[in-house]
Amino acid sequence: MASATGTVRHPKGPAEPPTGPDAAAFLKALLDSSVGAKALIGLTGVGLVLFVISHMIGNLKIFQGPDAINGYAYFLKHDIGSLLWVARAGLLLIFVLHLALAIRLKLRSAAARPVAYAHPGSVQATVASRTMIWTGVVILLFTLFHLAHYTFAWVKGAHVPDPATGQLVYKNYLDLVDHKGRHDVYEMMVAGFSNGYIVVLYLVSQVFLFVHLRHGIPSVFQTLGLKNARFHGPIDILGLVLALLILIGNSAIVVAVQLGWVQSQYKTP
Numbered sequence: 273m274a275s276a277t278g279t280v281r282h283p284k285g286p287a288e289p290p291t292g293p294d295a296a297a298f299l300k301a302l303l304d305s306s307v308g309a310k311a312l313i314g315l316t317g318v319g320l321v322l323f324v325i326s327h328m329i330g331n332l333k334i335f336q337g338p339d340a341i342n343g344y345a346y347f348l349k350h351d352i353g354s355l356l357w358v359a360r361a362g363l364l365l366i367f368v369l370h371l372a373l374a375i376r377l378k379l380r381s382a383a384a385r386p387v388a389y390a391h392p393g394s395v396q397a398t399v400a401s402r403t404m405i406w407t408g409v410v411i412l413l414f415t416l417f418h419l420a421h422y423t424f425a426w427v428k429g430a431h432v433p434d435p436a437t438g439q440l441v442y443k444n445y446l447d448l449v450d451h452k453g454r455h456d457v458y459e460m461m462v463a464g465f466s467n468g469y470i471v472v473l474y475l476v477s478q479v480f481l482f483v484h485l486r487h488g489i490p491s492v493f494q495t496l497g498l499k500n501a502r503f504h505g506p507i508d509i510l511g512l513v514l515a516l517l518i519l520i521g522n523s524a525i526v527v528a529v530q531l532g533w534v535q536s537q538y539k540t541p
């Protein structure tokens with residue numbers, strides 16, 4: 273039988289919904305189903321991994337010197353205009369969605385399974401997902417600290433020469449300016465990673481990020497139904513390689529400053 277909208281229905285099939293497609297109801301059903309929530313956690317995770325990779329590639333410009341990294345930061349903040357705010361809002365949205373859905377899924381599965389598994393095999397199957405929530409919490413705490421450290425510069429400042437007197441003066445990170453008048457992100461990172469405690473905090477956080485991505489990247493493929501027997505091995509290797517590259521790239525910046533391979537442009541007396 274053909275309906276008014278032209279779709280063919282079986283006479284005993286389910287009744288047609290009284291109204292047209294309801295986007296809000298669809299979204300609610302999607303978020304309420306654990307399959308839909310897992311798919312969204314995976315897709316937002318892909319967005320976050322892409323951000324982390326592009327952020328790392330940008331930060332690696334520190335090895336090309338102050339002009340390269342300061343020019344790149346200037347480009348992002350001043351040359352792309354309102355696109356920066358669109359990107360920041362998008363990043364915040366996917367970060368919050370990823371986190372909220374993962375926590376809700378975790379709470380729901382804990383509530384549905386109040387009694388511990390009796391068989392060790394089943395317990396083993398949940399180890400990865402249990403680790404994911406805790407490594408995720410550490411990454412959240414790291415990100416909050418990281419924003420306070422560099423984006424809001426609440427943590428500490430640096431000593432740089434005053435252009436008028438040549439004397440070293442203490443400045444907030446956000447007031448560091450290079451000879452072209454741009455924010456001196458190079459000097460900010462050198463000052464930041466000259467502190468041993470901060471270095472340890474960043475390096476430990478990068479290890480947590482590695483563990484999270486090592487499990488997270490292959491499981492996105494699994495959730496989206498793309499990890500069949502044939503691609504199981506390559507997808508697992510892809511997860512390991514990407515997670516390792518991010519660990520090495522990010523840690524290299526921190527270690528290079530700490531070991532003096534990347535140094536301040538200013539001579540300290």
Ligand code: HEM
Binds near residue numbers: 331345415461522526
């Ligand atoms: C050791 C590795 C990292 C270094 C050296 C680093 C460096 C920086 C710097 C210097 C800024 C400020 C940029 C500016 O003011 O122009 C920044 C911002 C930021 N970083 Fe990182 N970062 C690292 C790892 C990460 C990781 C792993 C994440 C996410 C999990 C992350 C998330 C962010 C976010 C969200 C911002 C704010 C971006 C914005 O203001 O639009 N960073 N990072």
